[in-house]
Amino acid sequence: MTLNSGMPLAIELALFALAVAVLLKGIIGRAGQDPRATESAESVGRAQRGSGSGTGWMTLFGLLAVFVLTFFAEEGTSILRGSFVQDGLALFAKRLFLASAAISVLGSLTMRQYAFSRRSAEYHFAIVVSVLGMSILASARELVLLFLAFELMSIPLFLMTGFLKREAVASEAALKFFLVGTASSAVIVYGMSFIYGATGSTALEAIPAGLADGNPLVQLGMVLLLAGLGFKIAAFPFHMWAPDTYEAASTPFVAWLSVAPKAAGFVALIRLYVQGMGDSMLAWIPALAALAGITIITGNLMAIPQRNIKRLLAYSGIAHIGYMLIGLAAFSSSGIAMLLFYLVAYMFGNMGAFLVIETVSRSEQSDGIDAYKGLAQRSPLLALSMLVFLLSLGGIPFVAGFWAKLFVFWAAIERGLYGLVFLGAVLTVVALYYYLVVAQRMYIDAPERQEPVRIPGLLATAIAICMLGVVGMGVYPAPWVEMAQRVAATLFV
Amino acid sequence: MGLQAYLTLAAVVFGIGLFGVVTRRNTISILLGIELMLNSVNINLVAFSRFSGDVTGMIFTVFTICITVVEAALGLSIVILLFRVRRTVTADHLDLLKG
Numbered sequence: 001m002t003l004n005s006g007m008p009l010a011i012e013l014a015l016f017a018l019a020v021a022v023l024l025k026g027i028i029g030r031a032g033q034d035p036r037a038t039e040s041a042e043s044v045g046r047a048q049r050g051s052g053s054g055t056g057w058m059t060l061f062g063l064l065a066v067f068v069l070t071f072f073a074e075e076g077t078s079i080l081r082g083s084f085v086q087d088g089l090a091l092f093a094k095r096l097f098l099a100s101a102a103i104s105v106l107g108s109l110t111m112r113q114y115a116f117s118r119r120s121a122e123y124h125f126a127i128v129v130s131v132l133g134m135s136i137l138a139s140a141r142e143l144v145l146l147f148l149a150f151e152l153m154s155i156p157l158f159l160m161t162g163f164l165k166r167e168a169v170a171s172e173a174a175l176k177f178f179l180v181g182t183a184s185s186a187v188i189v190y191g192m193s194f195i196y197g198a199t200g201s202t203a204l205e206a207i208p209a210g211l212a213d214g215n216p217l218v219q220l221g222m223v224l225l226l227a228g229l230g231f232k233i234a235a236f237p238f239h240m241w242a243p244d245t246y247e248a249a250s251t252p253f254v255a256w257l258s259v260a261p262k263a264a265g266f267v268a269l270i271r272l273y274v275q276g277m278g279d280s281m282l283a284w285i286p287a288l289a290a291l292a293g294i295t296i297i298t299g300n301l302m303a304i305p306q307r308n309i310k311r312l313l314a315y316s317g318i319a320h321i322g323y324m325l326i327g328l329a330a331f332s333s334s335g336i337a338m339l340l341f342y343l344v345a346y347m348f349g350n351m352g353a354f355l356v357i358e359t360v361s362r363s364e365q366s367d368g369i370d371a372y373k374g375l376a377q378r379s380p381l382l383a384l385s386m387l388v389f390l391l392s393l394g395g396i397p398f399v400a401g402f403w404a405k406l407f408v409f410w411a412a413i414e415r416g417l418y419g420l421v422f423l424g425a426v427l428t429v430v431a432l433y434y435y436l437v438v439a440q441r442m443y444i445d446a447p448e449r450q451e452p453v454r455i456p457g458l459l460a461t462a463i464a465i466c467m468l469g470v471v472g473m474g475v476y477p478a479p480w481v482e483m484a485q486r487v488a489a490t491l492f493v
Numbered sequence: 494m495g496l497q498a499y500l501t502l503a504a505v506v507f508g509i510g511l512f513g514v515v516t517r518r519n520t521i522s523i524l525l526g527i528e529l530m531l532n533s534v535n536i537n538l539v540a541f542s543r544f545s546g547d548v549t550g551m552i553f554t555v556f557t558i559c560i561t562v563v564e565a566a567l568g569l570s571i572v573i574l575l576f577r578v579r580r581t582v583t584a585d586h587l588d589l590l591k592g
Contacts, residue, residue: 144553151560155567162571171575172587178571179523182564183514186530189557190507193534193550197500197541202549244590 008077008086011094012135014069018062019128025055026121053117056109059124060102063131067098083142083203088487092340093138093267097260100347101131103462104256107355110456111250112362115164123163126156127256134264141271143192143202150188150232153264154181157257161249173248180241184231191224204276211280225272226287233265233321236295243314251361254310255354258317259347266339269328274336275491281331288329289420295322300427303434309357310367312434313350316393319431320346326420327408335411337488341480342408345400345473349392352466355459356386363453369438374447382453383442385467390435392470395428400473407481499540507533520575520582524568531561 070091078085105127108116116123133152140146158181162174196202198217199210210218231238246254273281299319306312324346327339357367359382364371376383392401405428409421473480506529513526535554542550576582 144549144556148556148560151563155563158567158571162574165574166578168578169589171571171578172589175520175571175575175587176590178568179514179520179527182527182568183511183530185560185564186507186510186527186534189534189560190530190537193503193537193541193553196550196553197537197545200545200547202553247590 008073008079008084008139011066011069011073012132014066015128015132015135018059018066019125019132021062022055022059022121022128023125025058026125029054029121053109053120055121055124056105059128060105060109062128063098063102063105067095067102070095070098078141080142082205083145084136084139085141086139088490089267089270090139092483092487093263094135096263096343096347097131097134097138100256100260100263100351101127103351103355103465104252106462106465107252107255107358107459108250109458111252113164113250115166116250119163123160126160130156130160131260134260137264138267141204141275143196143204146268146271147185147189147192150268151185153261154185154232157181157261160253161245161257163253164250167248169248173245177241177245180231180238184228184238187224187231188228191221191228194218194221194224204271207272207276208280211277222272222277229265229269229272230291233262233269234318235291235321235325236298236318239295239298239318242318243311246310246314246317247308247367251310251354251358255351255358258313258350258354259343262317262321263343263347266324266328266343270336270339270491273328274331285329285331285415285417288325288331289417292322292325292329293420293423295319295325296424296427297322300430304430306434307369308367309369309372309438310354312369312438313353313357316431316434317350319427320350320393323405323408323424326412326417326424329417329420330408330411330415332411332415333488333492334414334485335408336491337481337484338404338407338411340484340487341477342404344480344484345392345404345470348466348469348473349389349399349401352463352470353386353389353393355463355466356382356389359455359459359463360453362456369441372438372441373445375442375453377447378450379453379455382455382463385463386442387439388467388470390438392474394432394435396432398474400470400477402474403477403481496540496544499536503533503536503540506530506536518584520572520584521569523584524565524572527568528561528565531557531564
């Protein structure tokens with residue numbers, strides 16, 4: 001069964017319906033509550049039993065239903081004169097966004113903060129709207145749509161960063177993230193205005209012709225766009241918002257924030273620079289390679305002195321963005337395929353690590369690395385899963401991250417980027433050092449307390465899913481590689 | 494006046510906005526800088542649209558104006574929230590997160 005070919009928007013319409021349903025459920029649930037209810041224990045308990053987790057479950061099942069729907073969507077259709085396409089890349093990206101959002105919602109279902117039970121509908125509404133924005137972004141082949149989708153994705157993210165509004169750090173992080181995000185949006189849309197002016201069209205198909213003419217305005221526009229997108233994916237030198245935002249925002253949300261918007265940024269980069277530019281992209285390879293190299297160096301070196309595990313993973317995430325940029329810089333079908341494979345491996349490894357952090361921080365009330373002392377003796381399974389996630393991020397054989405790094409290097413060697421591959425390989429060792437510092441805390445240091453860490457069942461489920469993904473991709477990567485290659489091959493015709 | 498003049502005006506406005514974002518210490522002034530950057534885009538788009546006789550640029554402008562309004566609303570509400578919690582809107586005082 002496939003959907004009617006006139007319905008490439010089915011996934012987006014379903015997400016929109018889900019967002020409206022979540023919001024309505026929240027409004028109806030709120031109407032039943034006492035408006036003057038204060039933060040007494042009683043009202044917290046009532047809200048938790050009531051609409052709080054209800055909207056969460058609704059969002060979770062809704063996202064899973066839309067995820068299933070993507071497998072019925074017909075590939076290769078387009079509407080609005082080609083400005084909205086449902087190709088392999090779009091469907092691949094949509095599945096990634098939906099899966100990561102579902103894992104994040106599963107992780108946040110047991111959040112006990114007052115804000116999450118009282119304003120649960122707002123939180124989940126923002127997540128669904130942001131996924132809707134990403135989903136449109138993945139299909140957009142037109143500048144206006146691309147820009148609007150970017151904003152639809154970003155604005156709920158600013159909101160969710162400051163969601164715990166009574167905490168002093170939350171609003172600070174939200175403001176920093178917002179200022180950087182909107183400034184980068186302004187740069188992006190300024191670049192778009194030049195591309196439109198020079199090519200006379202907002203369709204991405206018009207860009208190669210404009211570049212072939214050697215029009216300096218198109219070049220300027222593409223440079224501005226690259227700078228703006230660099231902010232969004234947190235590449236050097238536009239990475240400083242990431243650690244602050246990660247530290248202050250709620251961890252299940254950060255798990256998702258560290259993966260999905262970055263993936264969306266890469267999809268936009270692929271659409272603009274690989275699909276949009278054609279062979280004139282070759283002249284950009286040195287610039288992209290330099291960006292990748294500097295990003296890897298900064299991320300890995302800044303991660304070493306970190307004592308807060310969320311900041312540590314934020315900097316290591318910046319380094320991973322650099323490794324993914326290597327795949328983009330290779331500018332070949334295999335390079336893009338390996339970038340997509342890397343994104344999936346990174347999703348499982350990084351989200352899993354953040355979910356373990358959430359579990360530990362709930363029990364220890366701390367995000368410091370020292371909170372992990374002796375975790376292996378207290379909760380062996382939790383420590384083992386953290387170790388596997390860290391090893392996957394570090395790139396040890398037989399977990400997903402190893403293949404991801406190897407394949408990206410492989411693609412770069414085919415393009416002749418030997419120096420970049422050497423640099424990446426050396427800094428992988430540096431990365432292993434700070435991942436193993438955490439492992440040392442867990443396995444070698446003596447625990448400060450003896451009782452095991454309490455692991456909520458739903459969080460354990462989410463961690464188990466990530467674990468399955470990491471180990472599954474590590475032991476048997478072939479089907480994932482084939483899928484990524486099939487998607488990437490359609491971009492080079 | 495030719496297209497060049499409008500593009501120069503937009504570039505100057507964008508530059509002033511960017512300068513404000515980078516140098517200002519008051520977060521509301523930073524927000525104003527971002528507004529200037531976004532509005533220079535509108536000058537660009539309308540100028541290109543007018544000189545090429547293609548209306549797409551005008552439509553794009555309507556969308557960017559909407560986005561600008563949304564961002565101003567969200568930005569100011571975050572600043573108000575920050576002021577309620579921290580009693581300051583100066584960027585130099587926002588130093589709880591660093592490292």
